[in-house]
Structure formats: C-alpha cells, structure tokens
Amino acid sequence: MTSSMIxxxxxxxxxxxAKExxxxxxxxxELRVVKEVFTYSSDLKAVLQSPKLEPSEKKTILTTAFASMxxxxxxxxxxxxxxxREGELxxxxxxxxELANEERGIAEAEVYTTRPLTEDERKAFSSIFAAKVGKKALRIENIVDTDLLGGVRLRIGNRIYDGSLRGKLDRLERKLLG
Structure with a gap:
C-alpha cells in the first residue's frame, strides 16, 4: 500500500x-498547525523518526507538544x-x-505578486478564479515574489494562471525563438 493511500x-x-x-x-x-510544526521543525521530525526512541517516548513527546489539541x-x-507511520503525519x-476543502467547495490557491494583496484583491481573486475551477471560494496564500517584475501568477492545484510580466516576456521569447 502506497504512502498516499495510507x-x-x-x-x-x-x-x-470530525463531521460526526x-x-x-x-x-x-489543528491539523494545519501540526503540518506547520512538522514542516518547519526538522528537529522534531528527526526525533520522531529516530529508531533509537521507543514508541512510548515518541508518544509522550507528541502528547506534550500537542496537549491543547x-x-x-x-x-x-x-x-x-x-x-x-511517523513519516505520514x-x-x-x-x-x-483536502477533504475539508472539498466538503466546503474551497480550493487552495497560491497567488504570487510583487507586493502583499489587500483584502479586496483577495476577495476579487477568490470570486473570479473559484468560478473557473468550479469551487465556491479560494483559500489564498499570498507569496510575494520580487522576480515577477509585475502582474500576478496564480496556482490552484495543478493549474497555473500566469499574468505576470515575467511570464509574458518568457512567452514572447519562446515565440520569437520558435
């Protein structure tokens, strides 16, 4: 059985x-917090994946770390x-x-811009692009990317909408060379 199936x-x-x-x-x-902790704390991940620690010690560490959950x-x-299955956390x-988002009709989106988005801009992106992907709304993570030069690049799942100046220049270059 593959890791993703597990x-x-x-x-x-x-x-x-959770639904019940x-x-x-x-x-x-809480699971977003767990994900963030394990993504950004390589020490905790290393400790939990260590074969030297007994499962009971690992469980004590987790119980203490996430006591308020x-x-x-x-x-x-x-x-x-x-x-x-420590590696599956x-x-x-x-x-x-993903299941919770599907239940609510929400998609995760990464919006790359040259500056932070305002709340109105977030709402506009959500309403316009949610309809394009058949969702009610988008949960937007705004990533400030100074390499863009201008414009915006949006990633929803495996779809990318590139309206950035960098993307337009790259497309123009390919067209001229091709």
Whole structure:
C-alpha cells in the first residue's frame, strides 16, 4: 500500500469523526498547525523518526507538544506512532485539509505578486478564479515574489494562471525563438 493511500485512510477516518462531532473547522485548524510544526521543525521530525526512541517516548513527546489539541487529533497522531507511520503525519494533515476543502467547495490557491494583496484583491481573486475551477471560494496564500517584475501568477492545484510580466516576456521569447 502506497504512502498516499495510507495517509488518505487515516485522514478519511479522522474526517468522518470530525463531521460526526461538528468539529471540522477546529480539527482542520489543528491539523494545519501540526503540518506547520512538522514542516518547519526538522528537529522534531528527526526525533520522531529516530529508531533509537521507543514508541512510548515518541508518544509522550507528541502528547506534550500537542496537549491543547482535540483528543481525536492527538489520538490519530499517537496511532500513527503505534503503527510506525511517523513519516505520514504531514500527509495525513494534507489529506484531511483536502477533504475539508472539498466538503466546503474551497480550493487552495497560491497567488504570487510583487507586493502583499489587500483584502479586496483577495476577495476579487477568490470570486473570479473559484468560478473557473468550479469551487465556491479560494483559500489564498499570498507569496510575494520580487522576480515577477509585475502582474500576478496564480496556482490552484495543478493549474497555473500566469499574468505576470515575467511570464509574458518568457512567452514572447519562446515565440520569437520558435
């Protein structure tokens, strides 16, 4: 069984529990925190993947680190430790977030701009591009990219909408050389 299939199974089980108990928003936010912690804390990831530590020690670390979180989320993390699936923690969080977004009709989007977007600009991007991808709204992560020169580049899943000056120059160059 591939790693993504394993993560999907755990995420789906947790998602069903979240829906049953009306905890979808809370658990999604907590899993975003878990994902961020494991993405940006290579020390914690290394400790949990160390074969030198007993599973009980790893579980104590997780229980302490995420003590304020919902018990269902913590229990899922502990279950992953029990099953020696420490490497799946971020993937389970990603899969859960994807399920929650699908439930709400939301898509994750990365918007690359030369400056931070205003709230009105975020709403405009959300309403225009959500309709293009068949969603109700977009959850926008604004990434300031000084290499753009001007304009905007938007990524939703595997779709890229490139209205940046850099993209236009690259297309023009390909056209002239081709």
């Amino acid at each position: 993560a999907k199974r755990y995420a789906l089980a947790l998602f069903q529990i 108990h009306n905890l979808l928003d809370e658990m999604e936010e 919902n018990q269902y989320v913590v229990n899922t993390l502990l279950l992953l430790i029990d099953r020696h 971020v993937s389970v969080a990603d899969e859960f977030i």
